Amino acid sequence: MKYAPIIPIIILVLFGVYKVATFTVQIDQSAVLTRLGKPVNEYTTPGLRFKIPFVHQVVFFSKKLIEYDADSSEIITNDKKNLVIDNFCRWKVVDPLKFYLTVNSYTGAFNRLDDIIYSEMRNELGKHTLIEIISHNRQQIMDSVTALTKKKAEEYGIEIYDVRIKRADLPPQNEKAVYARMKSERERIAKQYRSEGQEKAQVIMATTDKEKAIILANAYKTVEEIKGKTDGKVIDIYSKAYSPDPDFFEFYKSLGVYENVLTEGTEFFLSTNNNIFKVLETGK
Structure with a gap:
């Protein structure tokens, strides 16, 4: 012991x-x-x-995912607008030896990611207009930035999962001017739409008027054809009715003329050589 x-x-x-x-x-x-x-x-x-x-x-x-807020950076869009963007990315270390040899620490990784993200963000956003970035194509743009950033980050043993824009603002000195230009552009587009609408309305009205004229012309033509056929039939009926006695037909026509010309109470003097007197004298 x-x-x-x-x-x-x-x-x-x-x-x-x-x-x-x-x-x-x-x-x-x-x-x-x-x-x-x-x-x-x-x-x-x-x-x-x-x-x-x-x-x-x-x-x-x-091995956990790390969310990193990159520093604000200013980029120039395809339509020459300055834009200040705040972005973040989610990433993790997948190859510790490569990570240690290239960036050595998280501080080194943050600095390198800042450079990579800013470079790819600047290149990609520089291909698009301000309107596309802040509205239409943001998701597509960020997917492209993520893919490009991911490829470069692999060289440092880092896997990028996502790169996103948190906020995109105009520089204070440019904000009012850009908003004014955006408003003017929207008004121009609205005016263009109204003009196109009026043009289409005029085309429709012209087409309608043309179709109306064609329909009326066809209808008038049909009426005249029917009228012509009717007059022909009437003449044919008169011809058949009065052909046995042409003199009477001539007398009847004369009476019709006087009936249309003379009114009630009118005094009218006729020569005895008139057709009416001839019929009255001869009886035929």
């Missing part, structure tokens, strides 16, 4: 050695083992690992 007093000391020493000679990689972590600042191994699976005390150092990286 003479060693009993030193047993607690031995246990403490062993525990101390265990603490400085081992490390644990958690399920949501990866790690890089370094010697004098140079990487010698990487660990991407959870478990207990060993190291040489005071020679090896361990750098841990999280």
Whole structure:
């Protein structure tokens, strides 16, 4: 039992050695083992690992998604408008050794992501007009930026999941002028739509008038044809009725003329040579 007093000391020493000679990689972590600042191994699976005390150092990286708000930046659109954008991205470390060798730390990663995102954002937004960026095509534009950023970030052991614009504002000095131009453009488009509508209305009215004229002309032609046929039949009937006695027909026509010309109470003097007297004298 003479060693009993030193047993607690031995246990403490062993525990101390265990603490400085081992490390644990958690399920949501990866790690890089370094010697004098140079990487010698990487660990991407959870478990207990060993190291040489005071020679090896361990750098841990999280496997969780990291949301990073990039600094505000000013870009120029395709229609030469200045735009101040705030964006963010979601990313995580997928290759700890490459990450350590290229950017070394999260601070280095943030700086590099700032450069990559700003470069791709500037290039992509520079292809589009202000209206497209703030309204129509934002989703398509950001999908393109995400794809381009993701490809470049792979060089640093980083996987990009999403890049988005949080806010897009005009510089204070340009805001009123741009709003005025946007209003003017909208009014121009509205005027164009109204003009096109009036033009179409005139075309429709002209077409209607033309169709109306054609219908009326056809109707008049049909009426005249019917009238002509009717007059022909009437003449034919008269001809058949009076052809046996032409003189009587002539007399009847004369009476019709006098009936149309003379009114009641009118005195009218006729020569005895008139056709009416001839009929009265001869009886035929």
